[in-house]
Amino acid sequence: MAKTVSALGIKAPNASILADNVVKHLDDPAETVVFLLSPGAEEGMEAVAGKHGYTLEITSAENHTEARMTPTGSTMEEIDVSGDFCPGPVITVGTILATLPVGERLKVTSTSADSIADIAAAVESSGSKVVKQGADGEKHYLIAEKAEKQESSQAVVARDRVLIAQSNGIGNAERAYATFLFAKAAQSMGKEVTVFLLMDGVSMARQGNAAVVKHPAFDRLDHLMDEVIRGGATVYACEMSAKFRGIGQADLVDGVRLAGAATYIQLLSDPANAVVNF
CATH class of the missing domain: 3.40.1260.10 (DsrEFH-like)
Incomplete structure (x- = not known):
């Protein structure tokens, strides 16, 4: 399970100092940590990750930046749905995501770009998120991250x-x-x-x-x-x-x-x- 730490509003280099202390005092050294940062506060995070033997991944969200530190050598679950047809891949991926702890990731590959696009829509609709999507040779892929489903704050009715x-x-x-x-x-x-x-x-x-x-x-x-x-x-x-x-x-x-x-x-x-x- 990934641990999420909010450092929003903290500028560099203080954000990296905070990250260093958090990682240093983790109860489980094999735990993945996601830091929520203000844009531009990621400076120094790479040094912190390297110091503690973590791999760093920086992604930009709508109003913040995420710095994900994963222990080097750890692997995410992967599944290949090539050859399966609709709605089989969506059902398979949804079933696996339901068993994952919040913050864990699943990589899905397929020879069909349409299948990956359909899965991406299903993942987002379920409340989780697609953190990466693309192609590697003849295989198309996406990386989904299990997230807690958020209550809608919009006036419109969510069709759940x-x-x-x-x-x-x-x-x-x-x-x-x-x-x-x-x-x-x-x-x-x-x-x-x-x-x-x-x-x-x-x-x-x-x-x-x-x-x-x-x-x-x-x-x-x-x-x-x-x-x-x-x-x-x-x-x-x-x-x-x-x-x-x-x-x-x-x-x-x-x-x-x-x-x-x-x-x-x-x-x-x-x-x-x-x-x-x-």
Whole structure:
């Protein structure tokens, strides 16, 4: 875990004197330290890092400079998602970031620039940050740093929840899969997910139906649904649509419950919900 020390407002060389004392008295000499500095106060930091056997990385943020001192020889976790396709890389990276302590970093590489760009958007949306992004030969990469999610201070409502409406059912396998693949991707980004099945969409929740949907590139649909539900998603089946098809609560798979029009309209009316339709 990285230790963050604010030295904002302290000019050089006093900022480096402070850094020297902090590093000298660390309880764990293998700990990474990030100093938040006023612009221009990084003078002398390289000497401090070298003195204590640390590698220094200077980055500029919006209103300050960050001096990151990492013990020489320490490594960050790395993962190569080449060959994996959307939303697999986003889910994988989100899952790993969720396990990292705040301040730790993850390097992600791929032969696909589009995949790295998609991952970068997911990382930023989850509240963590991309500290570096680029290409090295045929491989594209980014370095993500786990950060604590900050409460929005803006007047606008932060859309931290995703509502996925599905009205096609198992008759359209692509849309059926997309419903729960997008849900899983949203969960990996730290979003609260609700899936509302209506019209033919309720057929997906009838016991046994999703088990017959299997694409060679994906797991069976019922397994994917179960993962999303166990991941904390709320899944509703439209009561009216279910009645049209002779489906009752007892016919639904575990984790799916009937809900009426008012529930759906309330979800649609909630400004915190980003709505996706399939």
